[in-house]
Amino acid sequence: MRRAAAVLVLCSALAAGSLAAQVPRFLSADAGVSRVRFRSVVPGGGEVMTGVEAGVHVRALLGAVSVEVAYGQGRLSADTGLATPRDLVNGSFFLALQPASWLALKVGPHARAYVATGGTERWMLWESRARADGAIIPGMLQVHAEGWLSLSSDVNVAPGAAGARGGEIGLTLRPPQSLVWARLGYAVDQAKLKGGARTETVEMVVLAVGVGGR
Amino acid sequence: MRCAAAALAVALLLGAALARTALAQTPAERLARGVRAYQGLDYDSAAAMLRAALESGAAGAGTLGDSDRVRALAYLAATEFFRENRDSAAAAFGRLVRLDPRYRPDQLVFPPEVSSLFQEVRLGTRAAIITAPPLTTIVSAGDRLVLWVHATSYHQADVTLLRGNGVPVRSLYSGGIGDSLQILWDGRTATGAVPEAGAYVVRVDSRAADGRVSWSVDLPLEVARLGADTLRIPPPPPDSLFLPERTVVGRGTRALVTGLAAAATAVLLPSLVAGGSAGMGERFAVAGALGVAGVVGFQYQRHPQPIAANIAANRALRSPWERQADSVRAENAGRLRVVRLQIRAGASRVAGAP
Numbered sequence: 001m002r003r004a005a006a007v008l009v010l011c012s013a014l015a016a017g018s019l020a021a022q023v024p025r026f027l028s029a030d031a032g033v034s035r036v037r038f039r040s041v042v043p044g045g046g047e048v049m050t051g052v053e054a055g056v057h058v059r060a061l062l063g064a065v066s067v068e069v070a071y072g073q074g075r076l077s078a079d080t081g082l083a084t085p086r087d088l089v090n091g092s093f094f095l096a097l098q099p100a101s102w103l104a105l106k107v108g109p110h111a112r113a114y115v116a117t118g119g120t121e122r123w124m125l126w127e128s129r130a131r132a133d134g135a136i137i138p139g140m141l142q143v144h145a146e147g148w149l150s151l152s153s154d155v156n157v158a159p160g161a162a163g164a165r166g167g168e169i170g171l172t173l174r175p176p177q178s179l180v181w182a183r184l185g186y187a188v189d190q191a192k193l194k195g196g197a198r199t200e201t202v203e204m205v206v207l208a209v210g211v212g213g214r
Numbered sequence: 215m216r217c218a219a220a221a222l223a224v225a226l227l228l229g230a231a232l233a234r235t236a237l238a239q240t241p242a243e244r245l246a247r248g249v250r251a252y253q254g255l256d257y258d259s260a261a262a263m264l265r266a267a268l269e270s271g272a273a274g275a276g277t278l279g280d281s282d283r284v285r286a287l288a289y290l291a292a293t294e295f296f297r298e299n300r301d302s303a304a305a306a307f308g309r310l311v312r313l314d315p316r317y318r319p320d321q322l323v324f325p326p327e328v329s330s331l332f333q334e335v336r337l338g339t340r341a342a343i344i345t346a347p348p349l350t351t352i353v354s355a356g357d358r359l360v361l362w363v364h365a366t367s368y369h370q371a372d373v374t375l376l377r378g379n380g381v382p383v384r385s386l387y388s389g390g391i392g393d394s395l396q397i398l399w400d401g402r403t404a405t406g407a408v409p410e411a412g413a414y415v416v417r418v419d420s421r422a423a424d425g426r427v428s429w430s431v432d433l434p435l436e437v438a439r440l441g442a443d444t445l446r447i448p449p450p451p452p453d454s455l456f457l458p459e460r461t462v463v464g465r466g467t468r469a470l471v472t473g474l475a476a477a478a479t480a481v482l483l484p485s486l487v488a489g490g491s492a493g494m495g496e497r498f499a500v501a502g503a504l505g506v507a508g509v510v511g512f513q514y515q516r517h518p519q520p521i522a523a524n525i526a527a528n529r530a531l532r533s534p535w536e537r538q539a540d541s542v543r544a545e546n547a548g549r550l551r552v553v554r555l556q557i558r559a560g561a562s563r564v565a566g567a568p
Contacts, residue, residue, distance in 0.1 A: 037494040136469040136511035138461060139523035143476040143504060167487045169480045171504055176522040186480050186500040190488040201488045205496040 029058045030183060032208025036088060038076050039201045047083040051076035053204065055090070061213060068094040068106070076114075086116035088202075094129065104131045107151075112191075112202075123191060125164050126151040142172045150191075157193065164191035170206075183208045241270040241278045245286050252289050257297045264290040284314050292328045300331070307335040312429065312564075315343055315366040316394075340369035340420045341429040342391060346559035351440070352401040353554045361386070361397040361433070363418055368392045370421040375399065375435075378413030386416065401555045408553040411439045417565060430565040440554035444546040447539050451531055457524035466515035473508015477501040 031054075038049040053074025060067045070092045077085040094108035106129040114121040129148035136143060146168040153161035170185025183206070190201045239247070248263030267278060267286050278286060291306035310317060315336075319329045342365040350359045363373060373387035384404040387397050399416075403409050414435040422428040479486075480501035484493030 035494075035496050037496075134472050136473055136507050137514050137519075138521055141507055141511060143472055143507070145476065145479060165487060167483050169476055169483060169500070169504070171476070171500070171507055177526065184500055184503055186483065186497045188483050188487040188493070199488075201484075203484065203494045203497070205494065205500055 028212030030210025469511030
């Protein structure tokens with residue numbers, strides 16, 4: 001899985017240059033790999049797993065409204081202990097409104113699954129997100145911060161979902177006059193089951209290469 | 215002897231009275247009285263009245279127009295013919311044809327012998343007049359000043375454009391002239407240059423059989439250069455539409471604060487979102503990158519730096535206007551190269567006579 005992710009990022013970087021000229025200004029896409037750390041805490045114990053996820057993210061901007069679709073898939077294995085290795089799958093679809101050039105408000109579904117040989121744990125979250133962008137060097141170096149909160153949550157594990165929240169901070173580097181850019185980010189997402197039965201925290205450090213508009 | 219003296223005195227008094235009466239009349243009235251006297255076969259009175267009408271202009275008491283002057287000369291010539299003063303009649307006809315070469319006696323008014331004398335005089339006179347429209351504008355290459363030369367009879371003539379001081383500018387025609395001749399001037403000198411603004415004269419020199427100039431008439435021209443009608447250069451896009459092309463000094467601190475704040479957020483994010491979680495160590499790499507980015511931004515923006523994206527956007531905004539302005543400038547340059555002339559023509563006047 002790690003090898004596949006590395007190949008994906010490399011191919012993305014190589015293809016980005018030639019794709020850049022063909023991507024419309026209202027469209028942007030990136031592909032990258034994430035270092036993932038999954039931590040599950042239950043009363044009296046828990047488990048930590050790490051792995052790598054490869055993902056793509058596409059964004060279409062239509063004036064002040066944009067649509068974002070993301071998909072990622074990776075493999076987690078036990079960092080310590082005897083936890084069963086599992087696949088991690090993330091998918092989301094967000095509708096975003098940009099009331100100011102530096103601010104975007106998003107809403108949409110976010111699905112997450114942990115696929116193991118013994119069964120699959122599926123989360124379905126409706127999230128509201130707020131993202132702020134700020135320039136360190138205008139047109140070249142940009143930071144962003146994003147926070148989210150689940151509006152509703154569902155999981156196929158008893159006693160049921162009790163909500164989720166998360167945040168992300170990152171940096172985007174875009175060479176002058178270029179449609180190709182690189183993104184480095186760190187995201188934390190925590191979901192809880194009812195009654196404090198379990199808390200699952202997913203952390204990701206993502207490195208992606210993208211083309212097109214911001 | 216006394217009777218003779220008395221008769222002379224009466225005659226003088228009557229003459230003085232008649233002269234005072236004649237002076238009191240206008241030239242037009244004298245012409246009318248002269249014509250009536252001619253029609254009444256009172257040729258002596260007709261001759262006196264017609265001469266008075268023709269000469270009254272010199273006395274300053276009004277003058278006849280050209281058409282009345284032609285009419286007066288025709289009647290005077292006929293009158294002198296019937297007074298058997300053939301030379302005087304020929305002289306009157308000579309003045310008439312020089313004044314209006316196109317004149318022909320009315321066969322219903324004047325008998326054939328008078329017309330014959332007129333034809334004889336006309337054919338023996340070598341003179342011409344020249345006319346032009348009062349105002350002519352030469353704007354494009356095809357525009358011309360139209361000059362008409364009317365001759366009394368066929369003869370050789372030279373038509374020349376002169377400066378007001380008599381310096382020749384261009385020969386317009388040299389050759390024979392029959393009844394009439396149209397001459398076109400394109401508004402250029404002999405070298406093809408555009409003449410300076412000022413007073414000019416078109417002179418017609420009629421030549422006798424021996425080649426000497428027997429008659430000259432001038433047509434005064436006033437040439438003016440008109441300013442070219444150029445297009446207005448379109449205004450540039452307003453400054454408010456342009457983006458700043460250089461970074462603002464002082465934003466370096468803001469970049470540093472932003473970068474450091476983002477770095478701190480990366481470090482603290484696990485605590486903020488998942489309280490109690492230690493967080494993964496790789497986040498420090500992200501925090502470090504954010505902190506370094508802030509420092510780089512701080513250094514980068516200590517001095518104004520060109521903002522490539524804004525420069526490109528401004529160029530895209532400015533380029534259509536620059537293309538349009540260049541197009542207008544080229545059009546105006548072309549228009550300024552075309553010199554427009556306005557030519558005012560006066561009435562022809564005799565410049566030289568034998």
